[in-house]
Amino acid sequence: MSPAFTTVISGLRGELADMVRMTGEAMGRATEALLNADLEQAQTVIAADRVIDDLNQRIDDRSVRLVSTMAPADSEVREILAILRVATSAERMGDLAVHIAKSARLRHPDSAVPEAAREIVREMGELAEQLALEAADVLETQDARAASDLKAADERLDALHRRLFGLVLSPDWKDGIEPAVDLTLISRFYERFGDHAVSIAGRAALDPR
Amino acid sequence: MSPAFTTVISGLRGELADMVRMTGEAMGRATEALLNADLEQAQTVIAADRVIDDLNQRIDDRSVRLVSTMAPADSEVREILAILRVATSAERMGDLAVHIAKSARLRHPDSAVPEAAREIVREMGELAEQLALEAADVLETQDARAASDLKAADERLDALHRRLFGLVLSPDWKDGIEPAVDLTLISRFYERFGDHAVSIAGRAALDPR
Numbered sequence: 001m002s003p004a005f006t007t008v009i010s011g012l013r014g015e016l017a018d019m020v021r022m023t024g025e026a027m028g029r030a031t032e033a034l035l036n037a038d039l040e041q042a043q044t045v046i047a048a049d050r051v052i053d054d055l056n057q058r059i060d061d062r063s064v065r066l067v068s069t070m071a072p073a074d075s076e077v078r079e080i081l082a083i084l085r086v087a088t089s090a091e092r093m094g095d096l097a098v099h100i101a102k103s104a105r106l107r108h109p110d111s112a113v114p115e116a117a118r119e120i121v122r123e124m125g126e127l128a129e130q131l132a133l134e135a136a137d138v139l140e141t142q143d144a145r146a147a148s149d150l151k152a153a154d155e156r157l158d159a160l161h162r163r164l165f166g167l168v169l170s171p172d173w174k175d176g177i178e179p180a181v182d183l184t185l186i187s188r189f190y191e192r193f194g195d196h197a198v199s200i201a202g203r204a205a206l207d208p209r
Numbered sequence: 210m211s212p213a214f215t216t217v218i219s220g221l222r223g224e225l226a227d228m229v230r231m232t233g234e235a236m237g238r239a240t241e242a243l244l245n246a247d248l249e250q251a252q253t254v255i256a257a258d259r260v261i262d263d264l265n266q267r268i269d270d271r272s273v274r275l276v277s278t279m280a281p282a283d284s285e286v287r288e289i290l291a292i293l294r295v296a297t298s299a300e301r302m303g304d305l306a307v308h309i310a311k312s313a314r315l316r317h318p319d320s321a322v323p324e325a326a327r328e329i330v331r332e333m334g335e336l337a338e339q340l341a342l343e344a345a346d347v348l349e350t351q352d353a354r355a356a357s358d359l360k361a362a363d364e365r366l367d368a369l370h371r372r373l374f375g376l377v378l379s380p381d382w383k384d385g386i387e388p389a390v391d392l393t394l395i396s397r398f399y400e401r402f403g404d405h406a407v408s409i410a411g412r413a414a415l416d417p418r
Contacts, residue, residue, distance in 0.1 A: 060290075067276055067286045074277045081273065084290065088297070169387055178378055180386050184393040 005076055008066055012059060012083050013204075017139040019055045019090045020200060024132025026052070026097035027193060031125025033104040034186070035118060037111040045101035052094035059087045082203045086139070089196040093132060096193045100125075103186050112182045114175040120164050121183075124190040127157045131197035138201040147205035150198055157194040161187050214285055217275055221268060221292050222413075226348040228264045228299045229409060233341025235261070235306035236402060240334025242313040243395070244327060246320040254310035261303035268296045291412045295348070298405040302341060305402045309334075312395050321391045323384040329373050330392075333399040336366045340406035347410040356414035359407055366403040370396050 001009075026045050033041035063080050066072070072080065103112045113121050131153055138146050164187045167173060168180040210218075235254050242250035272289050275281070281289065312321045322330050340362055347356050373396045376382060377389040 064283060064286045064290065068281060068283045071280055072277060074273060077273045077276045081269075081293065084293075085297070088294070165390065168390060173386065177382065177386055177389050180390055181374065181377060181393045184390045185397065188394065188397065 001073075001076055001079075002070075005066075005070060005072065008070075009076075009079055009083070012062065012066075013139050015055065015059060016083060016086050016090065017136040019052060019059070019087065020093070020132055020136040020139060020197075022048075022052055022055075023090055023093035023097060023193075024129045024136065026094055027100065027125065027132060028129040030097045030100035030104070031122070031129070033101050034113055034125070035111065035122060037104065037108050039105060039108045042101040042104040042108070046098050046105070049094045049098045053091060056087045056091040060084065086200050086203055089200050093193050093196045096189045096196075099189045100186060103182060103189075107182065112179065112186065114179045116173070116175060117164060117167060117179070117183055120160050120167065121186065124157060124160045124164075124187065127153055127160070128190050128193045128197075131157065131194050135197040135200040135204070139204045142205055144205040147201040150201045154194045154198045158191060161191045210282075210285055210288075211279075214275075214279055214281065217279075218285075218288055218292070221271065221275075222348050224264065224268060225292060225295050225299065226345040228261060228268070228296065229302070229341055229345040229348060229406075231257075231261055231264075232299055232302035232306060232402075233338045233345065235303055236309065236334065236341060237338040239306045239309035239313065240331070240338070242310050243322055243334070244320065244331060246313065246317050248314060248317045251310040251313040251317070255307050255314070258303045258307045262300060265296045265300040269293065295409045295412055298409050302402050302405045305398045305405075308398045309395060312391060312398075316391070321388065321395065323388045325382070325384060326373060326376060326388070326392055329369050329376065330395065333366060333369045333373075333396065336362055336369070337399050337402045337406075340366065340403050344406040344409040344413070348413040351414055353414040356410040359410045363403040363407045367400060370400045 026048060029041055030045045032038060033045060063084050067077065067080055070076075106112065131150060134146060134150050134153070137143075138150065164183055168175075168183055173180065235257060238250055239254045241247060242254060272293050276286065276289055279285075315321065340359060343355060343359050343362070346352075347359065373392055377384075377392055382389065
């Protein structure tokens with residue numbers, strides 16, 4: 001890979017890492033909004049998603065120009081495509097944080113999360129945020145071992161996802177159908193968020209150089 | 210755009226259209242499997258997704274080679290990226306059909322869809338399949354009006370999605386929490402499938418030439 005190309009790519013990776021970190025912070029705030037029925041916090045997350053979308057657009061534009069001006073080789077094209085896919089995943093992670101924030105807004109001033117499910121949802125939110133921050137680190141370090149640690153954290157998130165289903169389907173569930181339906185979607189959003197973080201880390205660690 | 214480039218792109222568009230049609234057929238079969246608790250049909254959909262994944266990989270490889278061998282201009286790079294995004298969406302549509310098939314498998318020999326929800330789910334399945342087939346047509350015709358008709362069909366799908374939520378949350382719902390949770394996810398899968406079809410048609414109709 002040419003030195004000029006490497007410099008541009010590492011700049012793009014840095015911006016991507018910032019973008020992925022933002023989605024982690026958005027998810028952290030969305031979870032707070034959800035647990036505390038905090039409408040203002042929810043609105044903040046929803047409004048701030050524009051910044052993430054704009055970053056995606058900028059990375060997209062620069063990647064296109066990079067391809068059309070630098071006559072990249074096969075491996076370089078693959079690197080740029082990996083970057084574009086990471087940006088798409090990160091944009092989707094931002095959307096998923098918005099979905100969580102909207103769940104909070106929908107049930108405000110009540111909480112969408114009944115007492116019985118609070119602890120699981122809190123843990124899911126923490127893990128999701130952590131996964132995003134770690135995926136951002138992998139974008140900068142390209143550390144394959146960190147990418148594989150991330151997979152383990154995602155498995156914990158999936159286990160919580162299953163536990164939440166177990167809870168709402170158990171005979172002990174006393175909160176009725178509406179919270180069960182809300183939690184089904186909320187849990188799915190966290191799970192998808194984690195999948196995207198794992199996919200980002202996988203692409204970031206796979207350095208084609 | 211150079212004639213050689215145009216020829217390759219139109220070949221890729223044709224393959225993409227086939228791929229998107231396959232996801233529509235997969236969704237049609239997955240819906241049958243769901244409504245009839247047909248385990249064999251569900252397994253067929255799950256196994257056949259490999260073909261869709263392989264097509265995605267092939268389109269991916271060819272696009273990379275196209276970029277690195279043809280020194281494309283900005284607009285040509287955008288066209289190739291649009292193709293790659295469509296392929297990613299189509300792969301995801303295949304996954305969503307698999308999710309529906311897996312819901313059928315999970316509850317077999319029972320049906321995951323209680324009588325009260327059958328008609329809505331049947332309509333959602335039909336609309337989803339239709340959306341995929343129409344998106345495939347737009348890939349070949351690049352007809353902007355057809356792309357906008359697709360949006361209207363997707364709004365009908367979204368309306369069914371809301372109706373299903375209304376149903377499981379109504380006091381008339383007598384089927385309990387498990388089918389409500391199943392239907393929440395199933396309905397979400399159809400809705401996302403429709404979103405991807407609309408996004409594909411939008412990209413396909415936006416011809417940068």
